[in-house]
Amino acid sequence: MSEEIYLTGITTTGTPHIGNYVGAIRPGIAASKDLSTKHFYFLADYHSLAKNEDPDRIGQSTLEIAAAWMALGLDTDHAYFYRQSDIPEIPELTWILHGMTAKGLMNRAHSYKASVQANVEGGNKDPDKGVTMALYSYPILMAADILMFKSTKVPVGRDQKQHVEMARDIAQRFNHHYGETFVLPEPVIGENTAVLKGLDGRKMSKSYNNTIPLFADEKRLRKLIMKIKTNSLEPGEPKDTADSTLFDIYKAFATEEETREIEKRYAEGIAWGEMKQLLFEYVNEDLKPAREKYERLVADPGIVEAELRKGAERARERSAPFLAEIRDRIGIRRLG
Numbered sequence: 001m002s003e004e005i006y007l008t009g010i011t012t013t014g015t016p017h018i019g020n021y022v023g024a025i026r027p028g029i030a031a032s033k034d035l036s037t038k039h040f041y042f043l044a045d046y047h048s049l050a051k052n053e054d055p056d057r058i059g060q061s062t063l064e065i066a067a068a069w070m071a072l073g074l075d076t077d078h079a080y081f082y083r084q085s086d087i088p089e090i091p092e093l094t095w096i097l098h099g100m101t102a103k104g105l106m107n108r109a110h111s112y113k114a115s116v117q118a119n120v121e122g123g124n125k126d127p128d129k130g131v132t133m134a135l136y137s138y139p140i141l142m143a144a145d146i147l148m149f150k151s152t153k154v155p156v157g158r159d160q161k162q163h164v165e166m167a168r169d170i171a172q173r174f175n176h177h178y179g180e181t182f183v184l185p186e187p188v189i190g191e192n193t194a195v196l197k198g199l200d201g202r203k204m205s206k207s208y209n210n211t212i213p214l215f216a217d218e219k220r221l222r223k224l225i226m227k228i229k230t231n232s233l234e235p236g237e238p239k240d241t242a243d244s245t246l247f248d249i250y251k252a253f254a255t256e257e258e259t260r261e262i263e264k265r266y267a268e269g270i271a272w273g274e275m276k277q278l279l280f281e282y283v284n285e286d287l288k289p290a291r292e293k294y295e296r297l298v299a300d301p302g303i304v305e306a307e308l309r310k311g312a313e314r315a316r317e318r319s320a321p322f323l324a325e326i327r328d329r330i331g332i333r334r335l336g
C-alpha cells in the first residue's frame with residue numbers, strides 16, 4: 001500500500017485559541033511524529049478572502065498561527081509547513097478544477113447555503129446579497145489544496161467534511177474525463193478530539209467572540225478564565241461535570257487521573273471560584289514554555305518567514321511537476 005498523506009489547512013482569520021489548540025494543533029503535531037506518513041499543514045491565506053478580512057489582520061493572523069505551530073514543536077523538517085499563497089500552482093489548479101466542477105455542486109455547499117438562508121431570513125430581496133465568488137467557489141480552492149499534494153486523509157472539523165467530499169467528487173469527475181490523475185481524499189473527523197465551549201457556553205469560535213487566545217499572557221488568561229459562565233450553585237453544593245465549560249477545558253489539558261480527581265471535587269461541591277483558579281493554574285503551567293517561544297517568534301517574524309519559505313520550497317518540489325503533468329493532460333501545452 002502506498003503511504004498515507006495527511007493534509008490540512010488553517011484559514012488565517014484570527015488569533016489561535018485554546019479550542020484550535022485542543023481540536024487541531026495538538027493532534028496535528030502529535031500525528032506528525034509518525035514518520036511512516038507524510039503531513040502537510042498550511043496557512044490558507046487565500047481562503048480568508050472569502051470573508052473580506054482586513055488586510056492587516058490577515059498578515060497578523062498568518063504570523064500568529066505559524067508561530068503557534070512552531071512554538072508548540074511542529075517538526076518542520078518532516079512535516080511540510082507552508083503558506084498557500086507561496087504555492088502558485090494552487091490558484092492555477094483551482095481554475096483548472098473550475099472546468100470540472102458542476103455549478104449545482106457549489107449550490108449545495110453548506111457555507112454558501114448558510115449565507116443565502118441568512119439573507120432569506122433577514123428579509124433580503126436578493127438571496128445572494130453579500131455573497132462573493134470567493135465564498136461561492138471556496139470549495140474549489142479547497143479541492144485544489146487537497147488534490148495538489150495527492151492527499152489521502154484530510155483531518156477537518158465536522159463543518160468541513162462536505163468540502164472534502166466535494167474535492168473527492170471533483171477529482172472523480174476529472175479522472176473520468178481526463179484519465180487517472182488525482183488521488184481521492186477522505187475526510188478524517190476527530191471523533192475523540194474535544195470541541196471546547198467558550199466563555200459564554202457556546203462552541204468556542206472566533207465568530208462568537210468567546211475565545212480564550214492560546215497564548216494570552218498570564219494576566220489576561222486569568223481574567224478570561226474568571227469570566228467563564230457557570231451556574232449559580234453555591235460552594236458545598238454538589239456540581240455536575242456534564243455541561244460544565246470549566247470541567248471540559250480542564251479535562252482537555254489534564255491527565256485521566258487528574259480529571260477523576262476533579263470529578264470527585266465536583267461531587268463534593270467545589271466552589272466555582274476555586275475551580276477557576278485551579279483551571280487557570282493548570283492551563284498556565286501547561287502553556288508557559290510554548291508561550292515564551294511564541295512571544296520570541298512573534299517579535300522576530302523573520303524566523304517564521306524563513307520557515308514558511310523553506311516549507312514552500314519543499315512543497316513546490318511536488319506541486320510544480322504535478323501541475324505540469326496536469327496541464328499536459330488538459331491540453332495546455334507548448335507548441336512544437
Ligand code: TRP
Pocket residue numbers: 007008009010011044047141142145146154155156160
Ligand atoms: N476551509 C478550512 C477551514 O476553514 C481550511 C482549509 C482550507 C482546509 N484548505 C483546506 C482544510 C484543505 C483542509 C484541507 O477550516
